[in-house]
Amino acid sequence: MNFLTGHFFYNGKPLASAPLWGMSVLKSGNMRFRWNETNPVREKFFSSICAEKRKALQPELIHSKTVYEVSSADEIFQKKGDGILTSNKFIVPAVTVADCMPVFVYDKNSNVFGVLHSGWKGTGIAAEAFYMLNKKYGSNPDDLCFVLGPHINSCCYSIDKKRAEYFSENFGSSCVSSIDGNKYSLSLTDANLYLLRKIGIPDGNIFVSKECTCCFKENGAFKYGSFRRQTSSLPQDLPLEEKQKHFTVQAAFVFYSF
Template identity: 50%
Template sequence: MINTISIKKELESSNSQESKYFSFFFYYNGIPLESTEKESHALWGMTLLKAGSMRFRWNETNENRTESLKKIFPDKKITPLELIHSKTVFEAKDEGDTEKLQGDGIVTKNPLLIPTVTVADCLPIFLYDHEKKAIGAFHSGWKGTGIVGAGVEKMIELYGSKRENISAAIGPHIGDCCYFVDQERAEYFVKNFGKKCVTKAGDKFMLSLTEANLSVLKNAGIKEENIVVARDCTCCTKFENGENIFGSFRRQAAFLPPEVDADTRSRSMTVQAAFVTLN
């Protein structure tokens, strides 16, 4: 049985609505992998709307991103990629290994590194092998759906990971409640990731990136009880006071007229940093 959580409820129940980021456990055999005095485990998480834009390009400087992530991880090194909506996964052994690289996934065994991708409706997904102490962070937009499968294979190849020891976490992303696609894209997902990905409502098609990635994880041999899914939708999930929790392309930028260029459109949304860390 797949484990589910609500980041909204976690923040509200812990009186952390003013927090600028969250972090959460992985699951193994249906049980949260919490760190103890005898053994430490990985955490996955994401910055929130309150933190501001975490936009990243190799040829740009984002002081807000740099300062914000330093506060979260003062003793570790952020390991980024410039994203291209691909299924390309890199290994980072040391600081700087991903410099100037473009792709959408990072794996590592170095506890000093924080694999970090950016998202604003796209699906952040994370892997953790508690035996080999290996982690990975992946950006899965619709074009890159399947990258987490490549991540599993990379961890098996590089670290000797066993599928039954790998845990996966799906972070907040746009839900099928807000993600309407045309028939061509709907048919592509049904063909490649199964019928559960798409729901038809009248003449509209609602796409579930969650179901698509669960299909990928299943085909990669990841057990359901080792998966946790955040139920929150980045586009519409709000606190009880009506305040938006996450940045969202569709809520913040999709309505802009077609003459608006891609860079301006990109800067109109609050991009979030999604990360995984070995404690």
């Protein structure tokens, strides 16, 4: 299988009737998505997952906290943002990640499901999704299930003092730790757990992947594409658009297994 998949959890137990979350891996190929581009690798990947009537939908990512709630495919066309939610079982909500955290969401009461792209700029998007679900569907924290998917862990994620102060002030001091006084390590897991617990999501409804996209290996080979790992040898002043040609983007998605 060229992607990993898993369950949502409720009260510490996997939900058999819920959709599944999934994520491509390094050997799946580059899942880059832009509205003005075609990507045959991505199209082939999703054609193997989506049944005849299902369609993978994604906004073009902009590292924001913008979340869309849609019921049909045309509602997301040409939209830019970092999250997508739906109650339509024939939609496969998707985002792309390459060290940033995919956050998978399922509401046990309304059966709304989706996925969010949560990088350092977008940390807090899980709260935006909750507020949207609460306003439109009356979703309660006890009914919501979250999966914090594979992402760059604190072992490989160093940040400067200014960013460390930002995270400590907004997402709890436990998500950062000093390395040498000028550099700090950042735990996106702890930052998001702080946020979800503040909302009131029970721990038993949260599953956390322990695999680091930057350094985790399986059978001696890197399992995931990683922006930091794959671009570390490139010139620091190389434009981001050029760097994007040198790392492998993963697709993160939620789907019903019919």
